[in-house]
Amino acid sequence: MCTEICGDGSRFVLICDDGNRDDGDGCSGSCTIETGFKCDGGSPTSRDICNYTKPDAVRITQVDQIQLDRNLTRAVMNIKVNWLPPGLASGECRRCNGLLLVTISQCSYTPEFSVNYLSGTTYNFAIILKLVTPCYFNVRVQIRPVLQTPHFTGVDISNVLNIKADSATYARASANNS
Numbered sequence: 001m002c003t004e005i006c007g008d009g010s011r012f013v014l015i016c017d018d019g020n021r022d023d024g025d026g027c028s029g030s031c032t033i034e035t036g037f038k039c040d041g042g043s044p045t046s047r048d049i050c051n052y053t054k055p056d057a058v059r060i061t062q063v064d065q066i067q068l069d070r071n072l073t074r075a076v077m078n079i080k081v082n083w084l085p086p087g088l089a090s091g092e093c094r095r096c097n098g099l100l101l102v103t104i105s106q107c108s109y110t111p112e113f114s115v116n117y118l119s120g121t122t123y124n125f126a127i128i129l130k131l132v133t134p135c136y137f138n139v140r141v142q143i144r145p146v147l148q149t150p151h152f153t154g155v156d157i158s159n160v161l162n163i164k165a166d167s168a169t170y171a172r173a174s175a176n177n178s
């Protein structure tokens with residue numbers, strides 16, 4: 001009776017074997033593939049090579065319409081990012097609030113705003129604007145270009161999301177709140 005050894009770099013029936021018993025490198029200490037990784041090349045005579053699967057580009061999308069409160073003093077925009085690098089997004093993603101570059105224009109004053117990562121989600125954020133008086137505004141959202149290297153190596157982060165609050169946004173808000 002033989003038993004296959006995990007970590008010896010030869011693979012018969014194990015899911016992966018990259019030649020070690022380390023966790024965090026794609027093939028776990030018990031020879032299972034770790035989340036987000038892809039392993040190839042393992043055979044009875046060769047070990048697996050594991051790589052983190054990453055997309056060609058990061059996309060930022062708006063999850064729903066702009067939410068305005070009854071007093072029209074608070075605008076909430078929910079957005080989603082399709083992928084973040086594991087080095088930034090591990091655990092509760094405490095570093096994620098600084099990930100997005102948000103620029104607000106068109107309003108006659110510059111509203112205060114915050115960007116909040118929604119804990120427990122997969123890369124959902126809420127952008128909250130404090131409005132002194134109702135105004136039409138444009139919100140431009142992108143990944144901070146300074147994060148390109150080293151966090152987003154090989155991934156295009158030039159995608160920009162534009163969110164626009166116009167007369168239709170206010171008409172919808174007053175209909176919802178009446």
Ligand SMILES: [Ca+2]
Pocket residue numbers: 018020021022023024025026027028029
């Ligand atoms: Ca390993």
